[in-house]
Amino acid sequence: MxxxxxxxxxxxxxxxxxxxxxxxxxxxFRGFQVIREGPLxxxxxxxxxxxxxxxxxxxxxxxxxxxxxxxxxxxxxITRDGFNFVAATVAHLFQDPKSVSGWMSDxxxxxxxxxxxxxxxxxxxxxxxxxxxxxxxxxxAVALKVLQGGASGLISSTVIDFRVGxxxxxxxxxxxxxxxxxxxxxxxALALEKRVVRVVLGG
Numbered sequence: 295m296x297x298x299x300x301x302x303x304x305x306x307x308x309x310x311x312x313x314x315x316x317x318x319x320x321x322x323f324r325g326f327q328v329i330r331e332g333p334l335x336x337x338x339x340x341x342x343x344x345x346x347x348x349x350x351x352x353x354x355x356x357x358x359x360x361x362x363x364x365x366x367x368x369x370x371x372i373t374r375d376g377f378n379f380v381a382a383t384v385a386h387l388f389q390d391p392k393s394v395s396g397w398m399s400d401x402x403x404x405x406x407x408x409x410x411x412x413x414x415x416x417x418x419x420x421x422x423x424x425x426x427x428x429x430x431x432x433x434x435a436v437a438l439k440v441l442q443g444g445a446s447g448l449i450s451s452t453v454i455d456f457r458v459g460x461x462x463x464x465x466x467x468x469x470x471x472x473x474x475x476x477x478x479x480x481x482x483a484l485a486l487e488k489r490v491v492r493v494v495l496g497g
Contacts, residue, residue: 298391300494301459309361312385312490316365320481323381326365334360342415344405355401356393360386378475380468383486385461394457398436402455406438418444426476430484433457439474448472454483458490
């Protein structure tokens with residue numbers, strides 16, 4: 295496939311231009327601020343999440359590096375149930391398209407489904423992980439609604455992973471309480487996919 299082949303000319307220097315700017319997000323997030331952004335190497339990835347996460351495991355899975363941008367509400371007084379308080383997009387670079395598909399099934403989906411009850415960092419515990427159906431993507435796409443809890447209460451994440459050649463795009467929406475946001479996450483992910491394809495094709 296021509297688009298798959300085109301992604302082999304992509305280096306890590308392209309990843310920052312793939313993630314979405316604030317003006318490209320769904321309308322409800324445009325008043326938010328950038329709260330985190332930057333390169334996401336395998337060491338940084340391994341520091342957060344499950345105990346099985348190691349840089350060597352990620353390298354063995356074919357992941358090279360990534361770049362993320364997270365935009366959210368900066369007020370510390372966010373307690374309203376159902377409030378979508380954060381949106382993020384990430385572009386990950388892999389060795390080849392097969393590695394991306396393997397990551398989506400064997401690391402993204404499987405890790406969440408096999409670590410229920412475990413700590414996921416930040417004094418948060420993984421309560422549930424539910425697969426969601428998503429449609430409209432160019433190639434493979436999978437999604438989860440993840441529920442975690444801690445002293446501050448429940449937080450939900452609706453996460454979509456999709457493949458464009460050897461690029462893995464990730465979009466997620468964080469919500470206060472036990473909720474899923476498949477339509478909003480899909481809108482975010484499709485905008486990210488469009489941006490990734492544009493960069494790959496030199497637009």
